[in-house]
Amino acid sequence: MTKHSDETIKSTFPMPALHRREILALGAGGLLAASGLSARAQTKAAPPPPAKPTGQVVVGLSQEPTAFNPLMPGIEVDETVWMQVFNTMWLADPQGNLIPDLAVEIPSEANGGISEGGLAWKVKLRAGVTWHDGTPFTAEDVKYTLELINAPGFKSRTRVGHALVKDIKVTGPLEITWRMEKAYAPYLALLSNTFIVPKHLLEKATDPNTAPFNGAPVGTGPFKWGTRQPGDNITLVANEKYHGKGPYLEKAVLKYVPDQTALYAQFRTGQVDLIIGTGIPANFYEEAKKLPGRKVVMIPNASLEILMPNLENPVLAEKAVRQALYASINKQAIIDIIYYGTHKPTESFAPQESWAYNPNLPKQQYDLAKANKILDEAGWKRSGSGVRMKNNVPLEFAVSTTTGAALREQCQQLMMQDWQQVGVKMTINNMPAAVIWGDFYTRSKFQSLLVGTAFRTVIDPDPASRFASDAIPAKNGSGANQMQWQNAEVDKLLKAGQETFDQAKRKEIYWKLQEIAREELPILPIFQYAPIEGYKEGLIGFEPNINARQNTWNMGSWYWAR
Amino acid sequence: MSTFLVQRLMQALVLLLIVSMIGFAILHLAPGGPLSQFAASGEMTQADLDRIAEQLGLNRPLPVQYVEWLWRMLRGDWGLSYRDQQPVLHIIASHIGATLELMLTSTLLAMLLGAWIGILGAIKRYSLFDSLATIGAMIALSIPTFWFGLVVIYVFSVGLGWLPSGNRYTIGDGSLLNQLHHLIGPCIVLALVSTAVWSRYMRSSMLEVVNQDYIRTARAKGLPERSVLLRHAFRNALLPMITITGLHVPTLLSGALVTETVFTWPGMGRLFLDSISYRDYPVVMGILMFTAVLVLLGSLIADLLYGIADPRIARNG
Numbered sequence: 001m002t003k004h005s006d007e008t009i010k011s012t013f014p015m016p017a018l019h020r021r022e023i024l025a026l027g028a029g030g031l032l033a034a035s036g037l038s039a040r041a042q043t044k045a046a047p048p049p050p051a052k053p054t055g056q057v058v059v060g061l062s063q064e065p066t067a068f069n070p071l072m073p074g075i076e077v078d079e080t081v082w083m084q085v086f087n088t089m090w091l092a093d094p095q096g097n098l099i100p101d102l103a104v105e106i107p108s109e110a111n112g113g114i115s116e117g118g119l120a121w122k123v124k125l126r127a128g129v130t131w132h133d134g135t136p137f138t139a140e141d142v143k144y145t146l147e148l149i150n151a152p153g154f155k156s157r158t159r160v161g162h163a164l165v166k167d168i169k170v171t172g173p174l175e176i177t178w179r180m181e182k183a184y185a186p187y188l189a190l191l192s193n194t195f196i197v198p199k200h201l202l203e204k205a206t207d208p209n210t211a212p213f214n215g216a217p218v219g220t221g222p223f224k225w226g227t228r229q230p231g232d233n234i235t236l237v238a239n240e241k242y243h244g245k246g247p248y249l250e251k252a253v254l255k256y257v258p259d260q261t262a263l264y265a266q267f268r269t270g271q272v273d274l275i276i277g278t279g280i281p282a283n284f285y286e287e288a289k290k291l292p293g294r295k296v297v298m299i300p301n302a303s304l305e306i307l308m309p310n311l312e313n314p315v316l317a318e319k320a321v322r323q324a325l326y327a328s329i330n331k332q333a334i335i336d337i338i339y340y341g342t343h344k345p346t347e348s349f350a351p352q353e354s355w356a357y358n359p360n361l362p363k364q365q366y367d368l369a370k371a372n373k374i375l376d377e378a379g380w381k382r383s384g385s386g387v388r389m390k391n392n393v394p395l396e397f398a399v400s401t402t403t404g405a406a407l408r409e410q411c412q413q414l415m416m417q418d419w420q421q422v423g424v425k426m427t428i429n430n431m432p433a434a435v436i437w438g439d440f441y442t443r444s445k446f447q448s449l450l451v452g453t454a455f456r457t458v459i460d461p462d463p464a465s466r467f468a469s470d471a472i473p474a475k476n477g478s479g480a481n482q483m484q485w486q487n488a489e490v491d492k493l494l495k496a497g498q499e500t501f502d503q504a505k506r507k508e509i510y511w512k513l514q515e516i517a518r519e520e521l522p523i524l525p526i527f528q529y530a531p532i533e534g535y536k537e538g539l540i541g542f543e544p545n546i547n548a549r550q551n552t553w554n555m556g557s558w559y560w561a562r
Numbered sequence: 563m564s565t566f567l568v569q570r571l572m573q574a575l576v577l578l579l580i581v582s583m584i585g586f587a588i589l590h591l592a593p594g595g596p597l598s599q600f601a602a603s604g605e606m607t608q609a610d611l612d613r614i615a616e617q618l619g620l621n622r623p624l625p626v627q628y629v630e631w632l633w634r635m636l637r638g639d640w641g642l643s644y645r646d647q648q649p650v651l652h653i654i655a656s657h658i659g660a661t662l663e664l665m666l667t668s669t670l671l672a673m674l675l676g677a678w679i680g681i682l683g684a685i686k687r688y689s690l691f692d693s694l695a696t697i698g699a700m701i702a703l704s705i706p707t708f709w710f711g712l713v714v715i716y717v718f719s720v721g722l723g724w725l726p727s728g729n730r731y732t733i734g735d736g737s738l739l740n741q742l743h744h745l746i747g748p749c750i751v752l753a754l755v756s757t758a759v760w761s762r763y764m765r766s767s768m769l770e771v772v773n774q775d776y777i778r779t780a781r782a783k784g785l786p787e788r789s790v791l792l793r794h795a796f797r798n799a800l801l802p803m804i805t806i807t808g809l810h811v812p813t814l815l816s817g818a819l820v821t822e823t824v825f826t827w828p829g830m831g832r833l834f835l836d837s838i839s840y841r842d843y844p845v846v847m848g849i850l851m852f853t854a855v856l857v858l859l860g861s862l863i864a865d866l867l868y869g870i871a872d873p874r875i876a877r878n879g
Contacts, residue, residue: 058733064836066646073606073614075599155617158610209617214647230646230656231828231836233733253733257826258836262715265727266826269719434841437598442608453602465607478609480601 046540049248049559053238056251057539057558060263060272064256065234068225069214070195071149073157077277079549080254084236084556085132086195086219089123089142090188092459092547096355098188101244102126102137102196102220106188109501118183118501125174129243131198132224139176143168144199146178148208155209160457160465161190183499185506189460193549196220222247222556232256248541248559264288267534274539276551279531282340282407288534296534298342299544299551302351302456305343307399307415307524308449311484312474315397316448320378322521326364328371328418335527338410343527348514349455349463351528353546355503356461356510361518371422380423388423396425400440401450403430408450411526444474444482452529459547461510464494467522485522570865574858581854582635582847586628589846595620596644596841618644631847641844645837650848653833658815660730661829663741664822665814668749672756679757680764681799684772685791695761702758711751711824718747728826748825752818763806768799801872808864812856816849 059080067074070082089103098106104124107113113122129137148154149162156162164181171177180187201218205211217225222244223236234254238247255272257263260281266272267280268291280288280296288296307329309316316322331345346352347361380388380395388395399415401408409430416426429447431440440446455463464479465471469486471479490513497509517523533551535542541558544551597615600606615621619630634641640650679699683692719727725747726732731740771777772795780790815830822831830849837845 056734066643069647072647073600153617155614156610158606159613160607160610210642210647229828230648230653231660231833232730232826235733251734255729255733256828257728258823258832259826261712262728262824262826265715265720266729269723269727271726271729271732432594432839433602434596434598434839435592435594437602438594440593441598442601442611451602454605458605471607473608479607 047561049246049540049557050562053240053247053250055249055560056253057249057555057560058253058255058271058273059552059555060255060257060267060275062257062260062263062278064231064258065254067214068217069197069208069211070217071145071154071156071197072209072214073155076549080276080552081217081234081236082195083221083548083550083553084223084252085217085221085225086197087129087221088193088195089125089191091192091553092189092545094543094545094547096353096459096547098192100126102129102142114501118185118499119180120177121180122171122175122177125176126243127174129220130241131200131220132218132239133198133201135198135200137196137198137220138173139170141196141199142176143170144203145194145196148197148202149194151208153207153209161187162194183501185498185501186457186460186462188501189458189462192547193458223252226251242556244556246556246558248557249555252555267294270536274533274535274542276533277531279533282342282532285340285342285532288532291534293537294534295537296532297544298530299533300344300351300353300528300530300546302354302454302459302546303452303529304346304349304351304454304523305450305452305526305529307526308446308451308453308483309522309524310444310447310482311486311522312444313397313447314393315395318378319520320374321380321395322524324371324374324378324422325419325424326521326524327367327374328422328424329364329415329524329526330366330418331364331526332366334411334414338407338414339527342532343530346525346528347518349466349517349523349525350461350510350514351454351456351546354456354461356507358511358514360511361514368418368421375422375424382423386420386423387425394425395423396427397447398427398429399448399450400429400431400436400446402433402436404432411450441482442473442480444472444484446482449482455523458549461506462494462497463513464498467513467517468494483522485520487516487520487522490516570862574862577858578851578854582632582851583628585847585850586631587624589841589843590624590627594841596843599840631844635851640848643837643842643845645840645842645845650844653845654830654848654852657828657830657833660827661815661818661822661831663730664745664748664752664827664829665818667745668752669756669810669814671749672753672760675753676757676760677764677803679761681768681791681796683761683765684768687769692765695765699758699762702754705754707751707755707818707820708824710754711748711821714747714751715824728824730827748818748821748827751825752821763803764799767802768795771795771799774798801868804867804871805861805864808860808867809857811860811863812853815856816853 061077061080063075063077065078065081067078068081070086087102090098090100090106093099100106102125104126105111105113107121107123109115125139125142131137146162146165146168149156149159150165161184164184165178166181168176168178198218201213202208202211205213220243222239222242224239226235226237228234233256236252238250257266257272260278263272263275264280264284267275288294309322311317335341335343335345347364348358350357375388380390383389399412401412412428419426441449455466457465466480467485467490468479468481469491471477471481472484473480473482474484493509493513497506500506533544538561539558540561541554542551543554545553597611601611619627631641642648643650643653646653679695683695686692715727718725726744730744777790777795780794816834819831819835821827822829823835833845834849837849
């Protein structure tokens with residue numbers, strides 16, 4: 001069980017550097033073969049897709065998609081629907097390259113799409129795209145979408161980046177320009193996740209917040225909205241006039257199965273064709289791999305499991321304490337024993353597949369002697385009870401996490417035992433999800449948290465909303481810096497990283513940021529999530545994409561081998 | 563009779579108001595809120611969360627929120643779900659069919675089986691059958707539903723492959739046969755516990771009756787045993803069951819939380835559970851009020867039926 005954590009991921013996803021054109025030339029089946037996903041596909045060429053949309057796929061989800069207007073508040077699972085019904089101007093492929101979708105090219109400083117040092121933007125849009133109701137798609141729709149996000153009464157999901165946009169002008173039926181209040185490089189990535197909505201349908205509604213559209217969305221995507229059985233499933237049907245490749249399936253059913261074990265049982269018995277998202281529970285990994293007729297793989301995503309200290313806590317504020325705590329976390333035991341060898345250890349806040357990932361960070365070693373030494377040197381002396389003290393303050397704090405998250409609760413116990421050995425007293429203070437992720441989390445009322453979260457802006461490596469000094473909600477900041485990290489050098493780097501569009505320069509900046517974070521430990525990274533997803537053999541085209549929010553990103557090009 | 567009805571209805575209205583107040587207060591005063599589902603992923607900033615809280619009216623004083631909710635409710639507007647953006651009544655309506663289907667079949671099964679076991683147990687008191695039924699009922703009552711549900715899935719769907727492991731129907735196949743096939747698993751699980759309950763009630767109710775004087779009289783005048791039991795004992799033993807049935811009505815419509823979750827049954831129980839975990843206040847309040855109305859209605863109907871079945875009660879009322 002110990003060895004397969006890293007190896008499996010690498011052997012499953014060698015991820016060769018393919019270019020867009022090659023991907024297109026290879027076709028969906030060829031891509032599968034090239035990425036080594038399917039052993040059979042490597043030896044036997046995948047059959048061609050059907051001429052006409054045929055068959056259906058049933059995707060099992062452990063959360064229910066309920067928000068269908070892609071600009072309104074929703075959770076990750078809602079995006080499985082948005083990705084099918086709507087399109088973005090561009091999207092990212094598994095290697096992180098942006099691919100034009102509703103736009104004809106990605107604006108850059110080289111092609112003149114971005115000018116004046118990032119302040120002026122121009123986008124050319126694709127011709128011949130129609131909404132599902134037959135109305136042609138134009139630049140007016142893009143303008144309407146960007147304006148709606150910032151409209152005062154509209155319940156938009158997030159205005160990060162969009163709030164900087166002004167002077168949106170339609171300069172031709174398929175051309176749009178706007179200006180930015182300041183240069184903001186992550187906006188390209190943000191737009192890769194900004195779905196364009198139809199002006200002609202939403203402007204008719206008296207209030208876009210309650211428009212009928214929100215319950216029966218109309219988009220430009222490969223699948224059209226079909227029916228919804230609340231609490232059970234959503235059925236999408238093929239859009240035969242789709243502007244891109246596919247769709248090859250006649251129907252796509254998103255099936256909600258609330259319990260992860262029940263979902264796995266339905267995958268076993270064949271009632272769902274694939275499980276994505278939260279995936280197959282780790283304890284079934286070994287068994288699932290042996291299921292006949294099923295492919296089961298670990299698929300990394302951008303979320304990290306971390307211990308998040310509150311840096312305003314008198315004990316955790318001290319760097320030496322955090323370093324000692326980090327040295328005495330038995331990561332390998334957590335991964336191998338508690339998580340059944342799934343997920344992969346990490347030192348960085350950036351996902352290991354990102355172009356900005358710094359692979360040279362010092363590797364954490366589980367070393368109790370080192371932890372003891374750090375604490376001794378920092379002046380924390382052992383008291384009679386075994387708990388270290390300094391200036392009459394005991395080395396004691398609470399770790400909180402979601403009640404009922406069994407694996408995290410085991411993780412807490414393991415940490416508690418290890419830390420006890422270095423004279424640290426850890427207590428447990430767990431709460432239900434709706435409680436812990438409310439003010440307790442957002443207003444930094446915790447001492448420390450065991451949490452799975454991401455530190456990037458959509459797919460851009462920029463972590464400013466998590467790490468900048470002006471992003472601390474507990475101090476009236478507007479971001480999500482719940483650990484309350486304040487570091488002048490970090491602030492400077494974050495600003496520089498947003499201002500330049502030069503990827504080489506940005507990489508240098510984010511490498512430096514990762515070094516500082518590894519040294520200062522504003523978060524104690526444990527592992528990068530690589531949940532177990534699975535699908536029925538014969539499904540062609542399924543391709544994990546860490547740069548998409550869900551692995552249904554390319555469902556339009558899925559089909560069944562006949 | 564009509565004064566009784568008016569009186570009961572007035573009481574019911576006051577009760578509903580109190581229920582709504584307590585429900586609203588507990589729900590909103592519990593820490594956390596509907597925005598926490600967005601916060602954990604770290605994608606939405608505090609500025610976004612604050613803006614949405616304001617747009618939903620969540621940062622206003624609680625009494626103001628309550629009065630506004632009540633006022634809209636009185637005009638028939640149950641509000642919009644935070645999670646779904648759909649009217650609450652629409653959401654309840656779209657889940658109630660599944661619940662009704664499951665609960666009616668399982669209750670019917672449980673009532674028939676329970677009555678039979680109960681009567682037989684009472685007639686042959688302390689027999690082997692009675693002892694087995696008693697022990698069986700105790701076991702059934704103490705088995706946790708979620709565990710039993712998983713066992714049924716494990717044995718009958720994963721192991722033997724006889725039953726589907728959940729869902730109301732196979733996607734793409736909505737035939738009656740397919741639906742009935744899917745109904746078996748959750749029905750067995752739900753009926754197990756209710757059969758135990760019904761059989762216990764039936765047994766004690768029957769025992770009370772068979773020792774009455776009029777039963778002895780009936781036997782004494784030479785009526786066949788079958789007639790004594792069915793015409794005299796059973797009818798009278800059914801009386802208390804009417805109350806129990808009346809009180810059971812709300813359960814029929816509010817669903818079975820655990821069974822619906824284990825068997826992926828898209829009914830009211832699961833809707834309630836999901837809505838609570840997302841803190842979808844309008845939906846939770848909607849279900850609460852809906853259930854409260856059903857409880858009051860159920861007990862009212864039971865009282866009325868009781869009066870019809872037993873003229874002695876009607877005269878007093």
